[in-house]
Amino acid sequence: MVDEPGAQRASTPPNMRVDYAFLCDAATEHGGKVNALGIGIDHLGVPTLPVTHPRLSFVTRLVFEDAGGTAVPFRVRMVDADGRDVMPPVDGQFMVQAAPGRRLDGASLLVDLVNLEFTSTGPHEVQLSSEGAVLATLPIEVWRVTSS
Secondary structure (H helix, E strand, O other): OOOOOOOEOOOOOOOEEEEEEEEEOEEEEEOOEEEEEOOOOOEEEEOOOOEEEEEEEEEEEEEEEOOOOEEEEEEEEEEEOOOOEOOOOEEEEEEEOOOOOOOEEEEEEEEEEEEEEEOOOEEEEEEEEEOOEEEEEEEEEEEEOOOO
16 A cells, blocks of 8 residues: 555554544544444445445544643544555544543544545555554455346
């Protein structure tokens, strides 16, 4: 896979680590708890190409050390084997709010990937990056299925 232009495949920044990341059918967060359906998607069978997949949810939990009150930028991309975007990148930022007296704090990031336009079979990848560092990659294989 090809990384985001200008991104370095490096370890996470020293004050941040990825606790977990996965693709699923749908996800919500309530009171700090993530609720997800269909966890662990790593392949899609499609009858024809091109095809539009209506929705996947990208879920990750990041743990921060001494980062309370910090705005953390992020970018989520889905790319094909040649590094071409399957969708426009999702850019944003979230605030890390540490509780008083806590050194570590976590934040969940849920991003809905909608109307994904797949034009080829083979390996694809969802990438999470922040400030030029690729934090997580999730492979997803697209293959052709035939009805029997």
